[in-house]
Amino acid sequence: MATDVVVPTLGESITEATLGQWLKKPGDPVQADEPVASLETDKVAVEVPSPVAGTMGEQVVAEGDTVEVGALIARIEEGAGAPAKAAAETAGAVNPAGPGETPMPKEDEAAPHAEEAGEAGPLTLSPAVRRVVLEHGLDPSKIKGTGKDGRLTKDDVLAAAKAEKAEAAAPAPAPQQQARPAATGERREERVRMTRLRQTIAKRLKEAQDTAALLTTFNDVDMTAVMEARSRYKDLFEKKHGIRLGFMGFFVKAACLALKDIPSVNASIEGDEIVYRDYVDVSIAVSAPNGLVVPVLRDAQALSFAAIEKTIADFGKRAKDGTLTLEDMKGGTFTISNGGVFGSLLSTPIINPPQSAVLGMHRIEERPVVVDGQIVARPMMYLALSYDHRLIDGREAVTFLVRMKEALEDPTRLLIDL
Incomplete structure (x- = not known):
């Protein structure tokens, strides 16, 4: 039997939000009231807690989708853990792996990572910490946390990123063959979707100029x-x-x-x-x-x-x-x-x-x-x-x-x- 996870009431006059990030993957164990997703509203990031203990099941919406208050976003299955096959099928329903893409790891393949994360299981990161981890492409299980109960803080992740950059910048042994010179004059562009908060800031600032x-x-x-x-x-x-x-x-x-x-x-x-x-x-x-x-x-x-x-x-x-x-x-x-x-x-x-x-x-x-x-x-x-x-x-x-x-x-x- 599954229990629905819905978008909670977000505050006065706020009727919708953007699903910023899933904090749990299908098949992950979940405790009651443990955050499973992070929502971006017009003002702040809001964590969505699990209503019951169990296993993360189907994720109905994907990251970046707009969801309304009361909308179904996921289901929590009974039991301490879902079979790897069911977890992979559920993940595929939300993020299907296309040709050439790496499939979701099986239960036995994911075990070493879970051991690195500690006896408590997979790491639970705050939205701010998770965002920095993704920006720098780091493995949170390899970073020592200094927060309460050993949890990672944003400063821990930034320090690890700085150390990794310093290590990468260290002079490497001279290659036997001269490296090919980097291309000069290369022009690059990157398109990043505006967060809901940034959209709201832009809207309100323009509104102030137009009204006052x-x-x-x-x-x-x-x-x-x-x-x-x-x-x-x-x-x-x-x-x-x-x-x-x-x-x-x-x-x-x-x-x-x-x-x-x-x-x-x-x-x-x-x-x-x-x-x-x-x-x-x-x-x-x-x-x-x-x-x-x-x-x-x-x-x-x-x-x-x-x-x-x-x-x-x-x-x-x-x-x-x-x-x-x-x-x-x-x-x-x-x-x-x-x-x-x-x-x-x-x-x-x-x-x-x-x-x-x-x-x-x-x-x-x-x-x-x-x-x-x-x-x-x-x-x-x-x-x-x-x-x-x-x-x-x-x-x-x-x-x-x-x-x-x-x-x-x-x-x-x-x-x-x-």
């Missing part, structure tokens, strides 16, 4: 005071809270202060109404393997520096591992994007609809500035505020950045709400 009256205003900030405060207290901060004191805590706090004074920057347009909010849910733009994601720091106005830094660090780690959830990215009233970590000096960020503004941070760079009539070198950062001019006037946008500048150049303002 976008405008960007700039200011620069002397980061001397923030850098001195961070240098003075970072060791004590880390000792007490178990997290490093970064710059984002200062910027989130300064943004909340400025948004309180200029509420339209934290508002949005819904139909013919303007929605003002007395809370701040900050969307933090984070780089993920498949593109930019924006998990939400909720009620940021009420959070301490430690809570802000811990939450942002957790977002970054889970974005890298591909474990962010739809709930993590739901909502958001204002966005902060830090292009400075990649070396950006200046940019014009695009708002994240239905939000009305986004703050762009950039790299800190020593530049000559005039202080008390003297030219001195100071660590300066450009700030950019892109906003919807339908809702936010230029005066309000400029005032918002001035409030940010004042708070960052004199962090005491953050403590006394000034």
